[in-house]
Amino acid sequence: MTPLARLLTASQFAFNAGFYAVLPYLAGHLTGALGLGGALVGLVLGLRTFSQQGLFVIGGALTDRFGPRPVVLTGVTLRIAGFVWLAYATSAWTVTGAVVLVGFAAALFSPAVESEMAREALRAERAGGPRRTRTLARFSAGGQAGALLGPVLGTLLVYGAGDASFRAACLVGAALFALVLAAHARLMPRGGGTRERHGTVRRRAILRDRRFLRLALAYSVYLLLHNQLYLALPAELDRVTGSQAALGWFFALSSALVVLGSGPLERRAAAVLDAPAMVRAGLLLLAAAFAAGAALRPLGGPGAALTLTVLLTLGQMLILPATRALLPDLVPAAHLGLATGALSSLAGLTVLAASPPTATLLTLPGPTPWLLLAALPVLAIPAVPSAPAVTAKALTRT
Template identity: 30%
Template sequence: MPIPSQARKTGKTILLVDNLFIVLGFYVVFPLVSTHFVSQIGWSALFVGFALGFRQFVQQGFGLIGGAIADRFGAKPMIITGMLLRAVGFASMALALEPWILLLSCLLSALGGLLFDPPRMGLAIKFTRPHERGQFISLLMIQDNAGAVIGALIGGWLIDYDFQLVCWLGAVVFFSCALFNMIYLPPYHIALGKAPIINGMKMVLQDKKFTSYVWSLTGYYILWVQVMLMLPLTVAKVSGSPSYVKWMYAIQAVISLTLLYPLARWSEKRFRLDQRLKFGLLLMTLGFIIIAFVSELYLLFILIALFYFGAIIAEPARETLSTMLANPKAKGSYMGFSRLGLALGGFIGYTGAGWLYDIAFDIDLPKLPWFVLTAIGIITLLYLQYLFRDKPPIKREIMNKIN
């Protein structure tokens, strides 16, 4: 049954408000995890990278299960439960004086995201028509960047006092988000009908076009997750203080708030989605190879700006492709599976980069992680070129499939 226009408008408003605070709460805490436990506490970058990658892998790698559960039982209970788990995870991180407590807090945070992330993206599909979906996703990403910089600025200010304050604030934000959804989010179902959980999972796994696209993004995410590991560590090292990390996210916010939406609107009329994704990834890769040779803070920030510029070109195209390819009979399952590339890329990116960071320090070769990351970016570009070879314009092809 079609959703009335007013219900769509209300639903999109709820998602926008909810999304802003989810992103803010996350970025208050996680950009500072690596700098706190590696630079301030003295734990190995390999272990901290493993903990971050473990969270990423659990949340995204099992997203198919979370999405299938949401297809069966509805979005609201999954979103509320997930946000409460994320709040508990952040509270336990405030008490992480031993490595196992950090792992536990990352696990709780991951389980929370596993439950609330796929149904939220399923609702984004439910509330938007195909022709407006790309624009709405661009708005969500603008919010992502605004929330990221606000959260990072608050976290960067609080960490000068106590990392525990950072974690407790993140917990309060997610607890408040759970209350907001409990009060305002109607009990929407995101799938067409209530098929058994296994049916939605089978539907995704049999969709070869969708699964091939998802697996292709592993390399892209290996680069992307460095905003939580290598880039903050490099900024802290070059500047001499972890508090400078907040300016990295300020750059991200300025670029996104001023350029993301108009650039997405302009490019979607002129280029295929896969072309936008590949060009954005190319700029991200170029930024990384040059960072290897930079030791001045202002030059580092310029290259980080280049990385983010590539990201705002690639991200709307990547997410729009995922939503356009999703079968409406199992939106949650599709959105859950779409995170598998992030699961693998995040785990490899965090753990592998942390391992390379430690090795580079031991052998006095600081450029090593950046060389490897650049090679991964180039390989991913070549694979995406192969995947979309001799294809008609992706946007037109998907629209025909939907209609």
Template identity: 35%
Template structure:
């Protein structure tokens, strides 16, 4: 479906994603340079601040999704914007490590509230789209990827232009951007219905009743479930229902390989460029290549995904990721090698981005299909949050393993492609495992397919 045919609420949410990314990328990529150049902080302090920002966002996505379900997506989105404004204001006032750390954590926490709530609201906002365009309608998450990428491309340009006036000017621009987003969403997003609070208990019981037929024989031998009315269960069970959905947890575990793969643009690709004796400035060219490919090919990739169906799309996407890492492995060189070409890395990044263009919208559009019908309070925020948190855990564990392999390879002069082999194998494992997960879900689940996408209702 063309962008203009989506509902006004959907277009508002997509525009908010663009501006949110614009404000983020105008500031955060330059934070490390400002801390070191302007305040003389060492690499350890800078690494801790940046790591805390990432952890506070990725690690809190599940909590952010749960709060989005409890408060309603609108309130969580607005609160996320306000917390990010507070984070940027703290960074603007910072002159020592403590305030930089606090500002970075607040910045990450704002994103952890904003993103799962926006994805949840986006999936619900598009559910009522006119049936006339439904058959050939692209997933709204395709447009989410495009608008987010536009913000990611324009943000560093804005930040670079403002750095001539100092890092505080970039922070002021970021605060202005997030303030504008907050005001826009305050007036444009519909208020949460009053029945959310009043109907929570009834919805929780309805969700439990619907989930009961899906339990396996092994589950039934574990004893009776606690009464929802007992103290401690009325809140905890519904909030963490996504963790009890075993098929969804398995889906998230394999789908998280997508985030692990993309994160290598920040971690392993710079290391590989250095191994090949290529200047670090080439990393910017690779990021530009990734952004240009996303903007040019995301819609054609979405059309191909519609023809393939979700199961084959996921397989094809992860096979492309495996091919990207295999290309990197077979062309890897030992550290200090001179005269290497950028072409193999550019080819690997291009193939990786093609795989990601197939995977990311498909994964996001499939998530609502795992959510049991829960009455008036659908708990999609926690499901989107769990998916993102699993991605963060995969990145943390995967990067630790990859970093260790990189060190061992250089120390013992092993074949230089060894660090990439686990990534190839993990991508192929996800390609093989996810289609059966989807088939089992649709044949053994009562959850309605997501109407936000062309994919979930198709057979794998």
């Protein structure tokens, strides 16, 4: 990997480690230490999701205009401030403000980092380096390693620091982001923005581009199905064991698969598939996850839950790097940040709109709900666009 790719991968690791050291314990802190009611807790968590995923498009557009460096530095600074604020917030309104700031910070730095990583992966590939999907798979594995370590770190802090447990987790998270800030301030290249005169018109054209919207549709289906690790998986564990006590182990398994298997899976897949075909193969794995789960559910035991977790994760390991690799071929380089942010925002809005009916669907008995979910990625496969020929325009900002 190039020095910039290593910096961005390490940053993704630290981002997730700091974030997941705090997030799993936020709801418990809100209901326990602060005594907030369930509806208010739901509102706070919903605002966090919206201020992050829903606003990715803003971070992407700012990245295109000013370059990734100032957007990343601003986002990380706001994340530090948000975590420190959250550590000392003692009322519903101050917690809400801190949580929104934490989410908006990610809406700035995540699209900047992801779009720059896609650009760097393409640049390295054209210079004779590794395939862009391999570089992006390593990037995904780095982020997942942080997601795996973060809850462990949070558990040690939350259960080892007494009354100040949540505060300690927040401050450790802020310290990790301070290290990220220092590394980017020193090592991240300057420049890269564009101030093209007709940028607004061209940005609107990107959001109406059929190839981009088709990819966004397929990616939205992926995110909705992957989100079933938070809906279908807990419901299945409740059904077969009467509790969700084992849920953490399934999430740990998913993270470990990504960390250990992303590289080998990418090498084998890329030997025979291009990026669009990898996305389609990933969607087939998502369909297989629910179809096999539906077949295993009548047998009882953890088979359906285990199959769902493994196959959804394998699908994720193909779809994420392949989607990031495909974006530079579909949109002008000057708007790669916007496209990266818009992709996440559109998918996030889809999940937000579809999750309530999906949760209701999962309450129905029998295999029907799982079979209906298995049909969604199959229907999305034709939407995946083919990649046009890559030109030098993908590497420069015009």
